[in-house]
Amino acid sequence: MHAVRRWWHDTAGGLPATFWYLWVGLLINRAGAFAMLFLSLYLTDVREASVGLAGTVVGLYGAGGAAGVLLGGVLADRWGRRATLLAAHLTTAALMVALAFSQSLLLIAVLAALVGVVHSMPSPAFVAAIVDVVPAERRSRAFNLQFWAFNLGMAVASLLAGVLAEASFTALFLVDAAATLTAAVVIGWKVPETLRLATSPADQAPAAGPAPRSLRTRRPGLHTALTDRTFLVFVGLTFVLAVLTMQTSTIMPLAMRADGLGPSAYGLVVALGGALIVIGQLFVPRLIDRHRKDVVLATSTALLALGFGVLAVADELAVYLGAAVVWTVGSMIAAPPNAQINADLAPPQLRARYQSVFYLTFPAAAFVAPTLGGVSLQHLGDRHWLIVGGLGLLAALGHLLAGPPRERHVTALQKAAEPLTPADRISAS
Structure with a gap:
């Protein structure tokens, strides 16, 4: 108990x-x-x-x-x-x-x-x-829990x-x-x-440090998110993850049909992924909380790359089911750090605008994955999955390279948001 x-x-x-x-x-x-x-x-x-x-x-x-x-x-x-x-x-x-x-x-x-x-x-x-x-x-x-509710709701x-x-x-x-x-x-x-308006004395107090370059604009707005290089690198890596994830609903059904597997087999693979998320997502925090977010995201993207890369040699339902387990685990552990990094990078006054730019990755991936993936599968056959796997491994490396400078940027944002103490104001004057 x-x-x-x-x-x-x-x-x-x-x-x-x-x-x-x-x-x-x-x-x-x-x-x-x-x-x-x-x-x-x-x-x-x-x-x-x-x-x-x-x-x-x-x-x-x-x-x-x-x-x-x-x-x-x-x-x-x-x-x-x-x-x-x-x-x-x-x-x-x-x-x-x-x-x-x-x-x-x-x-x-x-x-x-x-x-x-x-x-x-x-x-x-x-x-x-x-x-x-x-x-x-x-x-x-x-x-x-948000990711879990989203997937549980979609299953229902x-x-x-x-x-x-x-x-x-x-x-x-x-x-x-x-x-x-x-x-x-x-x-x-x-x-x-829940929107915090800058009306309290603490909110109006001078910041403890200089604001990052992305916030040094006269009127911060949507363009701030669209010109924040650190944020856009993260969005780009998330876009790759979304393109990989979209393979399940766009290209994989075509590949399974080419292997002689019908709609019921495809439904079983999708149902397995949904069941894993509903059952296992609640155990993810204890698994990942002790690790750096960039390492978790690199691991999750590598799992997606491995899962989809295996489809290059898949011709039986059992292989598809095994691969689905691998890429679903990757999706599960990616959800919390992805959302948390997005929240950390967004200045409080632009929080929802940053979220909107981040969420654009998903409709963009929903367009790119079937458009390019269909051509790739038609002309390259099973080698398409090797390209998908290679793209995922490159994105995993990108997370490891982008992680440390991103954390420094987040620290600068947090420091800039802290009001100066009375002692700080005296020393600065």
Whole structure:
């Protein structure tokens, strides 16, 4: 029993109540966000759209998502985290109801693009709010639980979507709207505004050290994140990790089909990864907390590289399942340090903007992975996986090289954010 209590404390202990309400809101948000998973089937089966038109509409949803990430980051830093979350959730619920009863393909396309925008807006606001309320020493476990909730919610969403789509696509959209509205109620009822405005004397006091070059601008904004070289190196490495991860949903199904393995085999590989995350993610903090974040990220990227590289010789389901275990473990241990480094690099007044730039890596990877990966698999065959593995190993090396200067940059940021003590002011004058 003592061991169980110790594990629970290491995994979820010491986190404030506001975090848990955010966590519940995120879980409901993900578990209920299932209608768009079946958008292409809805368009072809119910609205009799062509496959090409259905693909275009789904692409508009993805394009809206890229815009929504940036918009959500800017609004969360200007309006506040709570206001942005409420606006996004309430608008999403209204758009889902509209989609449920829309018949015009043009109107559905417009609504899909708008849903893409508001679906992506909460991501930077959720993470920025977590950083606002969780002390730095506990953020790793908070981000680990956030990743767990996201994947648990997606697993629930996939199951619910299949059942509802069999019954009624209208019900699919309406239940999605109801779940989104429920998440909005939880946030509106229990989550206060977490954005710290610079109104207290401590916030207005002079800093203890010079600000890093990335913050020496007259009006810090989104451009600050886009010109922060240390941050952009980290974003670039995360983009490589995202491209590797996207192989499972874009290129791997094609490779399995070429090996004579059908959709049920692919579903089993994906289900194994999801089950590992739901069961094992809660044990990750104790595994990684004693190690440097750059070493953890290098290890995780190397595991992804190994897992996908093995597919160069895979021709049986057992090999795919074994490889899935390897790359899933890599994804699991990458999630907490990735989010924590992103939080450390972001100045408090630009926290959500930095999150929005970071989150752009995922829609970008969702475009690059299938576009280049399909050509690579077609012309190179199984050698495609050797290229993927080599890219992952280069990124692992990049994490080891970028880690020490990044930590020095974080230390400078933290020092610049500390107010001068009275003794410091006297010595400086």
